[in-house]
Amino acid sequence: MKYRPYLLLAELTYRCPLHCPYCSNPARYPDGRELTTAEWQRVFREAAALGVLHAGLSGGEPLQRADLPELVGAAREAGLYTNLITSAAGLNEARLGQLKAAGLDNIQISFQSDQESPANRIAGAAMHRVKLAAARMAHAAGFPLTVNVVLHRDNIDRLEEIIALAEELEAERLELANVQFYGWAFRNRAGLLPTRGQIAAAVPVAARAKQRLLGRMRILFVTPDYYSDRPKPCMDGWGRRFLTVNPVGEVLPCPTAKEIKELRFDNVRDHALDWIWHESAAFRRFRGTEWMPLPCRECEFREVDFGGCRCQAALLAGDAGVTDPACALSPHRERLTEFVQAAQSLEAPDFAYRQNP
Amino acid sequence: MNALTDQSRAVLARGVRLRADPLSGEPLLLFPEGILPLDATTHDILLRCTGDLTLAGLLLALSEEYEVEPDELRTDVVQCLTHLRQEMLVVW
Numbered sequence: 001m002k003y004r005p006y007l008l009l010a011e012l013t014y015r016c017p018l019h020c021p022y023c024s025n026p027a028r029y030p031d032g033r034e035l036t037t038a039e040w041q042r043v044f045r046e047a048a049a050l051g052v053l054h055a056g057l058s059g060g061e062p063l064q065r066a067d068l069p070e071l072v073g074a075a076r077e078a079g080l081y082t083n084l085i086t087s088a089a090g091l092n093e094a095r096l097g098q099l100k101a102a103g104l105d106n107i108q109i110s111f112q113s114d115q116e117s118p119a120n121r122i123a124g125a126a127m128h129r130v131k132l133a134a135a136r137m138a139h140a141a142g143f144p145l146t147v148n149v150v151l152h153r154d155n156i157d158r159l160e161e162i163i164a165l166a167e168e169l170e171a172e173r174l175e176l177a178n179v180q181f182y183g184w185a186f187r188n189r190a191g192l193l194p195t196r197g198q199i200a201a202a203v204p205v206a207a208r209a210k211q212r213l214l215g216r217m218r219i220l221f222v223t224p225d226y227y228s229d230r231p232k233p234c235m236d237g238w239g240r241r242f243l244t245v246n247p248v249g250e251v252l253p254c255p256t257a258k259e260i261k262e263l264r265f266d267n268v269r270d271h272a273l274d275w276i277w278h279e280s281a282a283f284r285r286f287r288g289t290e291w292m293p294l295p296c297r298e299c300e301f302r303e304v305d306f307g308g309c310r311c312q313a314a315l316l317a318g319d320a321g322v323t324d325p326a327c328a329l330s331p332h333r334e335r336l337t338e339f340v341q342a343a344q345s346l347e348a349p350d351f352a353y354r355q356n357p
Numbered sequence: 358m359n360a361l362t363d364q365s366r367a368v369l370a371r372g373v374r375l376r377a378d379p380l381s382g383e384p385l386l387l388f389p390e391g392i393l394p395l396d397a398t399t400h401d402i403l404l405r406c407t408g409d410l411t412l413a414g415l416l417l418a419l420s421e422e423y424e425v426e427p428d429e430l431r432t433d434v435v436q437c438l439t440h441l442r443q444e445m446l447v448v449w
Contacts, residue, residue: 004380006392051379051380053378053392054387054390054392079376079379081374081387081388083389083390105372105374105387105389106372106388106389108389142371143371144370144372146389146390172370172371172372172389172445173389173390173445214443215442215443215445216445217445218444218445
């Protein structure tokens, strides 16, 4: 089978003025210089030639790159659909104008809550008002808007109000992303995991809003895998549809793959993207079903969920090559269950806030 | 959602792009985090969703291309546009 990537996540920088304790950036940043404008231009061209259709421009905070409009232009020139994934820090009218001229297709702004004070506390920065103003400016400049809110113990009880905020901002799309435990979020997971009761209350709120807003706002809400019996089909399979290029040029099958310490990720400075995608050891390691141990190998869902998430297997079971412990059939499931049980009554500890490299 | 009438002019919603797959040549809709491969009829409809045509004009144009009466196409075209509208891929 010939594999083809459809989506490139371009992490342009690790620099970010926010300090969200659930950031999926690695808690230990890799060494190296950020890719230059010319290097990114080559990455976009090579990605498009491989079949990539979407480029997510992310970070860190992508607006920290002074050459962002040039990078958007290069991605568009390569034919890619461009989505700016931003905290909105640094998004002003002048930059919006440059991004519009460069052909940017969509803007996704993260919010931490619907209320200023808790939002600023979670972000570790006074950003809520800046975000509100930026979202309105983006809308006025003619951009379609996605609002992304990472849900966790401290904000999930505000789900109704968060949805109302997205409506007020006239977002076309609302991503209610239950926190996933990698990078900084894994370090802070005891303070972030919602309780079973909080999830049970949130599910019908999201479902009702989805129904009510049909045709006006697309709402994405997925029950978190820590509370599910089935693992998530992580990245739709390893090295199957997605690739990430991190700020220093390493190419990853998923944004958090640096959690897997046994893998070495090849760099666009040393190899063509085509070779890395098709031939590199890291991309071939968990591709398809050949690598699967039991119970995955004989499971009827092996081509539905692909054994779940390799990073989660590495973090929870200490081995990226076993069934994701979020699966009820995993021999390591107990570790997840114990953690989830303990978290129900836990006094949430203080957050370890994300630091810059 | 306002009703679809003969005077409605359907256009692609903002942030939605119609293009050919560079590898296969097949028509696609691209939108935030999404890719929708199009069948030939939906593609023919969307090619005409430029704002120049009303629904009545769109049915007439398609009927000429397919060599059938406009009313024979109406149910399918309305169903197709209504579905795309719910998915926020077209507006009118």
